Amino acid sequence: xxxxxxxxxxxxxxxxxxxxxxxxxxxxxxxxxxxxxxxxxxxxxxxxxxxxxxxxxxxxxxxxxxxxxxxxxxxxxxxxxxxxxxxxxxxxxxxxxxxxxxxxxxxxxxxxxxxxxxxxxxxxxxxxxxxxxxxxxxxxxxxxxxxxxxxxxxxxxxxxxxxxxxxxxxxxxxxxxxxxxxxxxxxxxxxxxxxxxxxxxxxxxxxxxxxxxxxxxxxxxxxxxxxxxxxxxxxxxxxxxxxxxxxxxxxxxxxxxxxxxx
Amino acid sequence: xxxxxxxxxxxxxxxxxxxxxxxxxxxxxxxxxxxxxxxxxxxxxxxxxxxxxxxxxxxxxxxxxxxxxxxxxxxxxxxxxxxxxxxxxxxxxxxxxxxxxxxxxxxxxxxxxxxxxxxxxxxxxxxxxxxxxxxxxxxxxxxxxxxxxxxxxxxxxxxxxxxxxxxxxxxxxxxxxxxxxxxxxxxxxxxxxxxxxxxxxxxxxxxxxxxxxxxxxxxxxxxxxxxxxxxxxxxxxxxxxxxxxxxxxxxxxxxxxxxxxxxxxxxxxxxxxxxxxxxxxxxxxxxxxxxxxxxxxxxxxxxxxxxxxxxxxxxxxxxxxxxxxxxxxxxxxxxxxxxxxxxxxxxxxxxxx
Amino acid sequence: xxxxxxxxxxxxxxxxxxxxxxxxxxxxxxxxxxxxxxxxxxxxxxxxxxxxxxxxxxxxxxxxxxxxxxxxxxxxxxxxxxxxxxxxxxxxxxxxxxxxxxxxxxxxxxxxxxxxxxxxxxxxxxxxxxxxxxxxxxxxxxxxxxxxxxxxxxxxxxxxxxxxxxxxxxxxxxxxxxxxxxxxxxxxxxxxxxxxxxxxxxxxxxxxxxxxxxxxxxxxxxxxxxxxxxxxxxxxxxxxxxxxxxxxxxxxxxxxxxxxxxxxxxxxxxxxxxxxxxxxxxxxxxxxxxxxxxxxx
Numbered sequence: 001x002x003x004x005x006x007x008x009x010x011x012x013x014x015x016x017x018x019x020x021x022x023x024x025x026x027x028x029x030x031x032x033x034x035x036x037x038x039x040x041x042x043x044x045x046x047x048x049x050x051x052x053x054x055x056x057x058x059x060x061x062x063x064x065x066x067x068x069x070x071x072x073x074x075x076x077x078x079x080x081x082x083x084x085x086x087x088x089x090x091x092x093x094x095x096x097x098x099x100x101x102x103x104x105x106x107x108x109x110x111x112x113x114x115x116x117x118x119x120x121x122x123x124x125x126x127x128x129x130x131x132x133x134x135x136x137x138x139x140x141x142x143x144x145x146x147x148x149x150x151x152x153x154x155x156x157x158x159x160x161x162x163x164x165x166x167x168x169x170x171x172x173x174x175x176x177x178x179x180x181x182x183x184x185x186x187x188x189x190x191x192x193x194x195x196x197x198x199x200x201x202x203x204x205x206x207x208x209x210x211x212x213x214x215x216x217x218x219x220x221x222x223x224x225x226x227x228x229x230x231x232x233x234x235x236x237x238x239x240x241x242x243x244x245x246x247x248x249x250x251x252x253x254x255x256x257x258x259x260x261x262x
Numbered sequence: 263x264x265x266x267x268x269x270x271x272x273x274x275x276x277x278x279x280x281x282x283x284x285x286x287x288x289x290x291x292x293x294x295x296x297x298x299x300x301x302x303x304x305x306x307x308x309x310x311x312x313x314x315x316x317x318x319x320x321x322x323x324x325x326x327x328x329x330x331x332x333x334x335x336x337x338x339x340x341x342x343x344x345x346x347x348x349x350x351x352x353x354x355x356x357x358x359x360x361x362x363x364x365x366x367x368x369x370x371x372x373x374x375x376x377x378x379x380x381x382x383x384x385x386x387x388x389x390x391x392x393x394x395x396x397x398x399x400x401x402x403x404x405x406x407x408x409x410x411x412x413x414x415x416x417x418x419x420x421x422x423x424x425x426x427x428x429x430x431x432x433x434x435x436x437x438x439x440x441x442x443x444x445x446x447x448x449x450x451x452x453x454x455x456x457x458x459x460x461x462x463x464x465x466x467x468x469x470x471x472x473x474x475x476x477x478x479x480x481x482x483x484x485x486x487x488x489x490x491x492x493x494x495x496x497x498x499x500x501x502x503x504x505x506x507x508x509x510x511x512x513x514x515x516x517x518x519x520x521x522x523x524x525x526x527x528x529x530x531x532x533x534x535x536x537x538x539x540x541x542x543x544x545x546x547x548x549x550x551x552x553x554x555x556x557x558x559x560x561x562x563x564x565x566x567x568x569x570x571x572x573x574x575x576x577x578x579x580x581x582x583x584x585x586x587x588x589x590x591x592x593x594x595x596x597x598x599x600x601x602x603x604x605x606x607x608x609x610x611x612x613x614x615x
Numbered sequence: 616x617x618x619x620x621x622x623x624x625x626x627x628x629x630x631x632x633x634x635x636x637x638x639x640x641x642x643x644x645x646x647x648x649x650x651x652x653x654x655x656x657x658x659x660x661x662x663x664x665x666x667x668x669x670x671x672x673x674x675x676x677x678x679x680x681x682x683x684x685x686x687x688x689x690x691x692x693x694x695x696x697x698x699x700x701x702x703x704x705x706x707x708x709x710x711x712x713x714x715x716x717x718x719x720x721x722x723x724x725x726x727x728x729x730x731x732x733x734x735x736x737x738x739x740x741x742x743x744x745x746x747x748x749x750x751x752x753x754x755x756x757x758x759x760x761x762x763x764x765x766x767x768x769x770x771x772x773x774x775x776x777x778x779x780x781x782x783x784x785x786x787x788x789x790x791x792x793x794x795x796x797x798x799x800x801x802x803x804x805x806x807x808x809x810x811x812x813x814x815x816x817x818x819x820x821x822x823x824x825x826x827x828x829x830x831x832x833x834x835x836x837x838x839x840x841x842x843x844x845x846x847x848x849x850x851x852x853x854x855x856x857x858x859x860x861x862x863x864x865x866x867x868x869x870x871x872x873x874x875x876x877x878x879x880x881x882x883x884x885x886x887x888x889x890x891x892x893x894x895x896x897x898x899x900x901x902x903x904x905x906x907x908x909x910x911x912x
Contacts, residue, residue: 004715004716005717007716008711008712008716009718011709011711012713019729019790021748022745022747022786023744024748025744025748025755026743026744026747026748028747073644076640077640077641077643081641084636084637084640085641088641098652098653101843101894101897102894103848103864103889105868105889106659106867106890107652107656109655109871109886110654110886113655113658113662114654114658121650137651140648143652198735199735202737203738204850204854205850205868216738216739216850219743219854220853220854223739230746230747231744233743234744234747238736238744241736242732245731312809313813334809334813335812335817336815337813340813340814341809341813343809343810345806347809347810348810349807349825350910351825351828351910360814360816361814363824364814364815364816364820365815408810408814
């Protein structure tokens with residue numbers, strides 16, 4: 001089947017080119033700031049920009065809050081559905097898939113209409129309210145990935161048996177949750193966390209329309225005003241995504257190696 | 263005249279040789295089983311007959327014609343796979359019709375033939391069903407019909423019953439044999455289940471690590487195994503260590519009991535240790551059993567299995583297992599009891615390693 | 616799995632109390648998804664059928680059929696279809712190559728890992744990457760000019776256009792196709808091919824009679840998913856073409872920001888239109904996926 005193998009290699013090379021050439025182009029462009037020679041001037045400019053540090057830090061903080069509060073919502077819910085309400089599993093899964101169907105711009109439109117200053121829950125009326133709304137919107141956005149990652153991990157360790165064993169040994173539900181369940185689904189939690197990190201760092205729609213100083217809108221602003229810095233930022237953004245995915249791979253491999261404690 | 267001939271067939275995957283000098287002449291209409299454990303090369307030989315693997319040496323002819331230049335789709339061979347491999351997007355009717363359609367037959371002719379085949383496997387009423395709606399046994403029968411629809415010159419079956427329940431396995435193997443006999447089609451059947459092979463084959467090839475250890479009828483394979491491997495693989499077997507006392511008189515000693523064998527041990531020297539085989543059904547504790555020799559020993563354990571009582575006894579360091587039919591009048595022996603096993607000396611076979 | 620129905624050892628004798636606790640446990644999730652996902656969406660859907668005064672009307676839906684809004688939908692649909700088809704085609708060949716192409720295993724794992732990353736590399740940075748590559752002073756543009764004396768922009772090509780946006784979208788469509796299609800191709804049993812061969816079929820007959828019929832639900836379904844994916848995307852388009860290419864999300868963005876339509880309810884109707892299109896695509900995708908999985912049992 002030599003012709004087949006040749007065809008396969010051709011497909012791979014074409015595909016790989018499509019992927020790699022833009023990356024090379026971006027890196028090359030980002031090095032072009034100084035006339036006539038390659039330099040890291042664009043990166044210097046980016047890192048010395050106060051806005052960069054502020055928005056990057058802001059988005060990082062948002063990502064962290066999203067992960068923490070998201071997991072506090074998702075893990076007990078996934079656990080509860082597995083254990084006590086299996087009949088709700090389909091419904092809950094359907095809800096977690098909705099953010100993939102309903103475009104983000106539609107959701108944020110809904111937020112702005114429902115939570116503006118003249119509504120029952122005037123979240124957008126204040127800065128802290130808007131920040132809270134942003135975190136909630138990020139949780140909603142990453143819900144499909146967080147839930148699926150955690151649910152898969154729970155399915156693998158049979159939470160029901162684990163809980164019964166813990167109960168028969170006299171543990172209270174807080175102990176069960178934090179000492180038995182959480183540690184064993186840690187790999188799922190971390191997987192979800194890294195995808196969420198990548199999503200939040202690059203997110204534009206919610207942050208722009210809610211007028212928050214996040215990394216996404218900052219990127220867009222730089223793109224409109226500067227020539228070489230956008231490419232440097234794209235390289236940085238891509239590296240963050242790579243890093244998150246790399247850590248995710250590491251974690252899932254580590255999670256598979258560690259035996260589930262019964 | 264041999265219909266399917268394999269001469270000095272070899273197959274290597276890189277440095278590993280999985281089939282070594284396989285020779286076999288299969289007659290037209292014969293049902294031959296390749297029997298052996300996983301990894302012995304039986305499936306590889308089958309796949310070489312089909313054309314999915316190319317031999318690294320040797321020749322393969324069907325009806326006198328050399329197959330080496332022919333691709334699988336040119337050999338007119340039917341094949342049934344372990345995983346059924348029915349096309350999931352087609353109904354039973356279309357699956358069976360596939361080979362005919364591909365060959366360019368016309369619709370009326372196809373329909374007639376499909377109806378005939380479905381009648382053969384007695385599944386006419388399922389013509390419009392899809393594979394996912396049927397049980398494993400039904401799917402495999404459809405696979406058989408599909409393979410036979412194109413009137414192949416040889417039928418190959420690659421462990422077709424291994425994925426099925428025990429009961430279905432027994433009934434389906436009978437059905438396969440019946441259909442094969444009524445059509446008179448040359449068949450090669452690969453299995454690791456010796457009961458399967460013994461019950462339906464004309465001849466069996468017992469394979470071990472790429473080689474054919476023995477080729478013969480089921481009766482021959484079971485009663486006169488040529489090697490230790492064949493003896494231990496086919497049926498339960500007692501392997502007994504014995505010392506040669508007098509090679510010319512065929513006298514050997516098991517523990518401190520001497521026995522004169524019917525087989526010759528002249529090739530061995532006095533004092534040499536040899537292996538003997540004794541089938542569990544060969545011996546009996548009853549005085550009236552036909553026997554010309556006996557061994558005495560202590561019962562280790564006795565298991566009542568319903569129609570059969572399986573007793574294990576210790577004779578000079580060897581643990582011998584023998585089966586007796588249950589008889590309401592006789593109680594099974596108990597552990598520690600001394601018993602005498604009576605059998606025919608001819609049943610003690612000398613095993614070549 | 617154990618078959619014990621109520622596992623709590625320390626449960627009170629009243630069954631009612633347990634039931635209440637059961638539903639209470641899921642309450643935070645329900646409340647959250649209601650407040651921040653379902654109700655905002657329903658609010659918009661409802662608003663699409665209301666006048667500013669609050670009366671029921673179909674006027675907003677009717678107003679969707681004005682030329683400017685219709686053309687926005689049409690452009691969106693065209694970009695989404697084009698990038699979905701392009702991504703599906705290239706993605707299919709890539710998935711085929713790594714599953715059935717007989718390549719060394721490192722190629723497969725590398726491509727799948729890269730696809731996992733690349734499918735997330737959407738948004739604003741993606742636009743920058745393509746600007747840096749195919750923009751007027753981009754790497755490829757310059758390369759073609761200096762090495763092949765080929766003026767890319769001279770042919771009328773412009774990255775900031777329908778075609779440019781499509782090419783940019785394809786960058787994350789391909790990995791998505793690869794990731795979803797690879798398991799489907801893995802499910803193509805080797806025995807099907809061998810069975811078709813031994814029954815006399817040629818390679819072409821195998822593909823037309825067996826493989827394609829089995830694969831088409833997955834292929835079509837995933838293409839629909841790609842379509843929905845592109846339809847709802849905004850960040851890349853915003854960064855690349857700004858408001859010059861009026862796709863529906865951009866239109867909605869402008870409406871949210873500055874009420875350019877001077878009619879809030881019309882904005883709701885536009886949002887409703889988006890939900891309907893992405894919703895229908897996803898439902899069809901799920902139906903096709905269920906069908907494909909049923910066959911691969």
